[in-house]
Amino acid sequence: MNSKAVIAWIVKIAFWVVIIAFFWWTISNNMYAQILENPEQFAGLLGRHLQIVLISSSLALLTAVPAGILLTRPKFKKYEWIFVNTANLGQTIPSIAILALAMGFLGIGIQAAILALYVYSLLPILQNTIAGLKSVDPAAKDAAAGMGMTPTQILFKIELPMAASSMIAGIRTAIVLNIGTTALAYLIGGGGLGVWIFTGIQLFDNTYLISGAVPVTILAITVDQLFRVMQLFLVPKGIRKAQKAAAAT
CATH class of the missing domain: 1.20.5 (Single alpha-helices involved in coiled-coils or other helix-helix interfaces)
Known part of the structure; x- marks a missing residue:
């Protein structure tokens, strides 16, 4: 060793x-007294937290993946910098500022929190989708075209499987960031486990703080590990080995 x-x-x-x-x-x-003494309230806060994460992440996924695919097509490559820089702008603005801007448009509540977190999730998914598709060996696409595959067949049978590792990494990053950032939804009336976290901070009560913060951390770690396992099933074994060999050189 x-x-x-x-x-x-x-x-x-x-x-x-x-x-x-x-x-x-x-x-x-x-320190977990709040969870043990108020299980129904904890379940409600956890449910709202998951609801915000699920909706905002799903919307980002449904937007960023098709956009990333479209921006790697020859006709739309020239627009890539516009979309990436726009998404990058949303990522560089502090999350609290995005929440405040969303609240200005939609008012206080869960809708503003979902909009803010949707914007905050776009960049990792979009960037990794584009990077993954760009990393596909042109020779593999040329060989597929030589076999008579259509552009659509090449996309689904060659490009997406080879880019899957990078795409899943981007989705995983976005969702894990979302889980942590959703705690700030409390500041604009969005609810979630941030209610207990900020209550604990305001009251200097560690039972509230730990009962809110630890489940958020466990949830983020669990989702991260689930996506790592998912990556093993969705990325072909041969491609995983080739990527490991390329990384080692």
Whole structure:
């Protein structure tokens, strides 16, 4: 075992020691009292949190993936910089500012939160879709065309499978960011687990803060791992091996 592997194992062990110590401290100090004493309220806040994430992420997915595909087609490549820079603008603006702007258009409530998080989710999905499709070997597309495949067949049978790894990574990033940022929806009346997080901050009450923040963190980690597993099923094994070999060189 080389030094890099040893360091990696030490970091992993240290990480799990910190995690176990943290949960031992929070449980022994009854930091999850709000969840245990108010399970119905917790379920309602969690449901609203998931609702905001699901709707905003789905809208971003349905917008950014087709746009990314369209912008890699020869007729529309010249418009790529316009769309990417527009999406980049939404990403560079602080999330609180986006929430405030959305509230100015739609008022206080869940609709404003969904709009803000939709805008905030576009860039990772759009960029990774474009990057994944651009990374497809032109020789593979030429060979498919030489076999008589139509542009549509090349897209679905060659380009999308080879770009799937990058696309899924972008979707995963956007949704994980969304889960964390949705906590700010409380500031514009959107609800979610941010209600307990900000209540804990305002009241200096760790039971509210931990009961809201830890589920958000666990949810983000769970979704991240689910997408990593999904990547194993959606990306062909041969393509995964080729990408690993290319990354190693």
